[in-house]
Amino acid sequence: MDSYLKSIKTIIIESLNDYVILKDSIFHKEGGGQPSDKGWIEKEEILKYDGTKFYLKNNIFKKNQEVTLSIDWDYRYELMKAHTAEHLLFGSLQKINSSFEIEKIQLSENESKIFVIGEINQKDLILAQIAANEKIKEDLKIKEEVVKKEDVTNTRIKIDKIKDEKVRIINIGNYDKAACSGTHLASTKEIEFIIIKDIKKESSKITQLIFLTGKKAINYAITSCAILTGLSNDLNENPQKLSQRIISINNENLLLKSTIRKLNNALLNSIKFEPVNGIIFYEFNGIESEKLIKKASQEAQNSNVVFINDNTIIIAGKNSENIFEELKKVFEIKGGGREIKIGKINNFDINKIKIALLRLKY
Numbered sequence: 001m002d003s004y005l006k007s008i009k010t011i012i013i014e015s016l017n018d019y020v021i022l023k024d025s026i027f028h029k030e031g032g033g034q035p036s037d038k039g040w041i042e043k044e045e046i047l048k049y050d051g052t053k054f055y056l057k058n059n060i061f062k063k064n065q066e067v068t069l070s071i072d073w074d075y076r077y078e079l080m081k082a083h084t085a086e087h088l089l090f091g092s093l094q095k096i097n098s099s100f101e102i103e104k105i106q107l108s109e110n111e112s113k114i115f116v117i118g119e120i121n122q123k124d125l126i127l128a129q130i131a132a133n134e135k136i137k138e139d140l141k142i143k144e145e146v147v148k149k150e151d152v153t154n155t156r157i158k159i160d161k162i163k164d165e166k167v168r169i170i171n172i173g174n175y176d177k178a179a180c181s182g183t184h185l186a187s188t189k190e191i192e193f194i195i196i197k198d199i200k201k202e203s204s205k206i207t208q209l210i211f212l213t214g215k216k217a218i219n220y221a222i223t224s225c226a227i228l229t230g231l232s233n234d235l236n237e238n239p240q241k242l243s244q245r246i247i248s249i250n251n252e253n254l255l256l257k258s259t260i261r262k263l264n265n266a267l268l269n270s271i272k273f274e275p276v277n278g279i280i281f282y283e284f285n286g287i288e289s290e291k292l293i294k295k296a297s298q299e300a301q302n303s304n305v306v307f308i309n310d311n312t313i314i315i316a317g318k319n320s321e322n323i324f325e326e327l328k329k330v331f332e333i334k335g336g337g338r339e340i341k342i343g344k345i346n347n348f349d350i351n352k353i354k355i356a357l358l359r360l361k362y
């Protein structure tokens with residue numbers, strides 16, 4: 001079937017309730033990772049196509065009526081690009097490492113996915129994308145052939161999954177051969193550009209490659225490069241060394257956090273708290289809440305306590321209920337508790353808390 005046919009005239013051979021059956025079809029039904037086409041019979045939208053029946057939002061058609069079946073071409077063309085790109089990209093990857101296998105594919109008009117069985121490293125990804133884009137430039141012709149199962153050679157195929165005697169093979173020039181039932185372009189040049197935008201570990205054995213084609217791929221490459229350049233300038237590091245630099249910043253950060261925690265804990269144990277008007281008030285940063293709650297409960301034996309730690313407020317002591325209610329009149333505090341009140345306080349000014357507390361006397 002010509003995958004560039006955008007519409008055909010045909011006859012309704014059955015019309016029942018919400019579906020019709022047509023004499024001929026140019027529709028691709030969902031299968032092999034490619035979603036079903038979208039489109040219309042005359043102006044009526046097709047909701048679903050199962051390979052035989054066209055389900056319609058509004059079935060106004062009668063048996064034997066001549067109608068025009070049209071596909072949503074923009075949508076289909078994106079899928080054809082993605083599908084052809086998938087053959088080219090995976091074919092290139094397999095030339096780098098012949099042990100790679102496809103588990104499944106998932107195509108869409110925006111970004112598409114290949115689930116690959118095997119460990120793929122960064123170098124493999126770069127080489128495969130360079131090779132695939134070279135083949136786009138070479139304008140290789142894509143041809144389909146139908147051959148007997150036993151005559152299939154040098155082809156990517158899951159032979160045990162094919163029930164028919166004959167198999168449809170998609171040839172990309174002499175570069176790649178794969179058994180496939182989907183819709184493809186006539187030439188690689190129409191893909192314009194392929195880029196892998198993300199890789200995700202699906203499981204210990206399977207890696208998900210998320211790729212883009214055409215203008216979307218070009219825009220993504222330009223945008224990503226601009227972001228990388230900005231990041232590289234911000235960190236004053238060349239792009240090749242950025243990843244190592246970020247790892248070392250993260251490690252440094254973890255070390256600093258742990259040092260701050262230790263210092264804070266030492267500070268907590270060394271402070272001699274003095275109440276003002278029967279309330280001990282103190283502001284901390286980055287102390288483990290559990291330690292602070294314990295300290296508040298110790299100090300609350302002799303006085304009321306109000307501790308602020310980042311945006312957490314801890315109130316303890318025999319007047320804690322009253323202090324909590326008074327502060328809630330001025331600040332937005334979410335939380336509560338019985339003997340010790342713990343809450344989140346947002347957008348607060350520490351001086352305003354001090355002033356509010358000074359109004360209270362115990």
Ligand SMILES: [Zn+2]
Binds near residue numbers: 083084087180
């Ligand atoms: Zn295909």
